[in-house]
Amino acid sequence: MSAPHEKRERNDVHSLIGAYVLDALDDIDRAAFDRHLRDCDVCRLEADELFEVTARLADGAWSVPPPRLRDNVLAEISNTRQLPPAVPPRPRAQDRSRRGLRLVAAAAAVVAAAGAGVAVYQVQDSRVRDAQSRLEAARASEARVRSILGAPDVQTRSGELRSGGRVTVSSSRLQNAGVIMLTADSAPAAGRVYQMWTIQSGAPTSAGALREGQSAAVQVVEGLPAMSNVGITIERAPESPQPTAPLDALVDLA
Template sequence: MNPNVHSLVGAYALDAVDDLERAAFERHLRDCDDCRAELIELREAAARLPDGTWAVPPPRLRDSVLTAIAHTRQLPPTEPAVPPAGTRPSRRMRLAAAAAVLVTAVGTGTAVYAVQDHRVRHEHQLAEAAQASEARVRAILAAPDLVVRDQRLTSGGRVTVASSRLNDAGVIMLAATGAPAAGRVYQLWTIRGGVPSSVGALHQGQSAVVQIVDGLPGSSGVGVTVEPAPGSTTPTAPLDALVKLT
């Protein structure tokens, strides 16, 4: 069991603890105001991840999506890594697995309902792109060398960064407690050699995103800022969060 019971709050919020850790953390939770407050924030952030992705689909959507699925080559299932006999997955790997489930749920909702904004002829391409993106996120989060770090947002919420040198890529998961004020957006940055580089700005009203970033393990940090829409060429100080990778 992790000797620092405070560090179990993230895994507990994602239901990624075993029975012994759950019992120990729940006993600790009775007497720790900080952990209770952080647990509430994490659960609220997770609940807000689908915000902005749900809409009532048009009547033709169901038939067109089913038609696309019938003619789309499905990707083969990814074989999970099997730990040696007599061992159990580490907390880090359980947390990554829980994050993968959460990412898949968010990504699937976004991909399916984004079809509403495109012509029917693009639905097939969108379905394939969503499958490929989901498969890649799962592959990165299942990497044996995965490193997961996170940081609170000053504005409320959390940003989690998972990186793998074997894949030379990483995943940035932003879950803010709310969108910035009107006319402003969240923007993600990687920092290499002290120089920030934008890896994407969210849309107005958007408070959550899952972003794959190639070459992420070569960066020293990941920053989050609030910028004037639709985004900036350089980050506005102060940063809303900075996740140090080295």
């Protein structure tokens, strides 16, 4: 009878990518996934993207203010006496003026503190939600890539980049989608980016552009089986509405 880790390594090692990136694997599973990454370009690229997202999530260590910060500060405003006693001694006009200014300043400081606390909380909460959304999108993309590459009718074709590197296109009619995997030897010169195109009846449509300095990407393209070609060009950043000749690579899907 096979050990549980051996069974996992054979059957669903791809599913370990999320836990691997979050450093949540035990030593045996991590070793198994390390071996898998040496042979699986898709998982390796997905892992790189997930590492980037989680790095942004942890960027600039910060802490969320206590949930009751706003309530506590506003409570202090209501508890701070801003009116004189019921029967006060009659102050001089100059004293009344100074005391009024102090009360106004104190109230303003408390209100400012409350506003600042709420603003900081909102900004930090927005950062968390944004990073979580990117992580969820990366996980959804990973699942979509896996479903396409695992389809029984998937067909894979590839071509060389003139600038050095390789583009691989996997397409499934059952999934009505495909995956473009671009791995260049290096990124284009400053101000230039790789851009992917789908071509049907001679008409090109952008399938997305890489960022400046980026040399590898995995891109899901819905409806790819209806296309005749996939092309790669080098364009001015951030991207071009039309491909610039000559093509850096052209993959025939027919």
